[in-house]
Amino acid sequence: MQTGRNIVLIGFMGTGKSRVARLLADELRLQLLDMDAEIERRAAKPISRIFADEGEPHFRTLERALATELSARSGLVISTGGGVVLNPANVSDFNRTGLVVCLQASPETILARVGHETHRPLLASGDKLTKIRDLLARRQALYDAIPHQVDTNALKPEQVAHRIIALYERPVA
Ligand code: S3P
16 A cells, blocks of 8 residues: 555545545544535635636636645545546546545436535536436546446445445555
């Protein structure tokens, strides 16, 4: 194992990144860094307000800057926002200093996990399942391009975390 390597969780909304990241940080005694929470903390407002006040492009600029910053650090479990894959530079930066793992789930599973929530601006209006299907279809190739994948549909967060720990602790050739 390379000591200090970050673990970076990528995946669509509702694939379990935040829950699994917390479990990983506790189990491996690494520092948890949730990108959305950190962006909200620095901007002193929720993501939905950033989208409403400054627009999605501004949010993506903040996300890009934070990805650059975090990929220069070590010993972190980083839970990314679902759109981090939209900028390939984010993924290549994270790959340089971390084990990058993509969590996947079907649109139906995602709906079951996030359908009752109201804080995600991209799912705020219209039929949620249609929104999830459309957005996911547009991004699927970007998620699929990440070498390490975990299908979370039938797994509990603890099981997902254990698969990632096995990957993390596997000796690097
Ligand atoms: C987004 C996902 C959200 C958040 C923002 C945009 C996306 O993060 O970054 O609302 O583009 O998929 P979660 O994946 O944590 O919900």
